[in-house]
Amino acid sequence: AKFTRVDQSTCIACGACGASAPEIFDYNDEGIAYVILDDNEGCQEVPEDLYDDLEDAMEGCPTESIKVASNAESLMDE
Ligand code: F3S
Numbered sequence: 001a002k003f004t005r006v007d008q009s010t011c012i013a014c015g016a017c018g019a020s021a022p023e024i025f026d027y028n029d030e031g032i033a034y035v036i037l038d039d040n041e042g043c044q045e046v047p048e049d050l051y052d053d054l055e056d057a058m059e060g061c062p063t064e065s066i067k068v069a070s071n072a073e074s075l076m077d078e
Contacts, residue, residue: 004054004068005042005075006033011065020060021053033065042067042075 004024006017013031017024024046025033038044046054058066069075 001070002046002051002054002068003042003044003070003072003075004035004037004046004058004066006035006040007065007067008032008034008040010063011061012063014062016060016062017057017066020056021050023050024054025057025066042069043072 006025011032013027013033015027015031015033017033018026024036026036027033034040035042035044037046054068058068067075
């Protein structure tokens with residue numbers, strides 16, 4: 001399983017993640033990204049058919065703000 005969360009303290013609102021993975025990431029009023037699936041809680045499993053998009057987004061983020069983990073707990077600890 002994969003879970004994801006945006007570290008909003010380092011996101012610079014570059015907008016790449018939502019372009020790579022529009023079903024996973026969207027932006028708030030300031031352009032800061034969040035995970036649509038679970039309102040950036042990192043608690044909802046990413047559907048497997050979105051894994052490729054997720055990887056593209058993770059690799060494309062210039063500030064490495066997109067965190068991915070195999071369990072929700074490790075994301076919530078960060
Ligand atoms: Fe922010 Fe990275 Fe997305 S800087 S807008 S999380 S690509």
